[in-house]
Amino acid sequence: MSQSYDRGLIEDFGRWREFSAGMWAWIFHKFTGWVLIGYLFTHVAVLSTALTSASADPATVAANQDLYTQTIQALESLLIVRILEVGLLAVAVFHILNGTRLLLVDLGLGLGSQDRSFYASLILTGAIVVASVPTFLAGVSL
């Protein structure tokens, strides 16, 4: 075998522009899957630490002095948290829709329209996310 030139990572990396539907679907699916895992752990961490300071006394809760409730309310009053929630919904919806698409692909169903089903997942995700914005951003001030 002759000496040869390895065109390396940089060139391969530059190829993202030439990806077609199936490739983007794969990348987004990986990305959203790991974001969901990341969220799951953050979620567990936040809630479990807040829970230890939750009061067992109904009077404290009634007086709005409960730390757990206050933590959640404080978080939910932040615009950035609300925006992140919209992002979380987007990621979750895409992962579910494309996950369903992948399950169909695994069953060998509709392989000929795998690109169209990816675009459909994207569009549906977009629509659901847009529709959810009023709910997620309700009652939050800057």
Added chain:
Amino acid sequence: MSTQRQNPETETDNAEAEADTETETERNEVARRRAEQRERERVKENERATADAERYHLKVFRYDPEVEGKQEPRFDDFHVPYEQGMTVLDALIYARDEFDVSLTFRHSCRQAICGSDALFVNGRQRLGCQTQLSDLDQPVRIEPLPHQEVVKDLVVDMEHFYDQMESVEPYFQTTDRPEGELEEQRQSRENREQIKTSTRCIWCGACMSSCNVAAGDNEYLGPAAINKAYRFAMDEREGEEVKQRRLEIIEQEHGVWRCQTQFSCTEVCPKDIPLTEHIQELKREAVKSNLKFW
């Protein structure tokens, strides 16, 4: 279009032949010659401009570890005169024959059957001989197949690809004898129909080059080899025993389960083989042969 033009010089041949000693005429002569020179240059310039407009601009990857000036990879520009129906391979042949004989690439049949000229053209794996220049944006960027080592210019090392193809035993095997009086192994029409597209592979390696999983895992069999395995595993004439052995090859660690259904191979295959579909079908075959509920 003819690129030849009437040479304006011919009209003045007679004038030049006439001997004239007067300085006045000599000065005129010099001025006239200068004007002619300018005119000739202008015509040439025009010719070049019109010719360039009908030329295709190619940017071709060049690299040769054995030549000092080519050890650092670069792109060379070629302006190839366009003819109707010209393919990328035609353009490369023209560039090699007319501009640079050292330009190196593989080709043979020129009709999408030998599989030797899979190239990376404008960011996609394609056969040079099957790709019309008129379908491409200029400049047409021509590179060797990605994820394979470059030997020289557009020539990549295919050895690994061939190894993977060989590893699935790409030939007919059976322990069964033909039925009754028959001397040949007959196949049902339905079975032939099922494996039809999988038999069309021309070993070009485009699919393997487009596959991200194959790029990251050298041991992965790759789409073409799995398709080859499909071609025989699904062939009923081989019989159950051989099929079981084939499935063992297919479901090994670096076999079908590496496929992440990115569909890149299916997109680029010049013979339109539904590669992903075949891989997925083999995954299900593998599961079926392993799942036993009794």
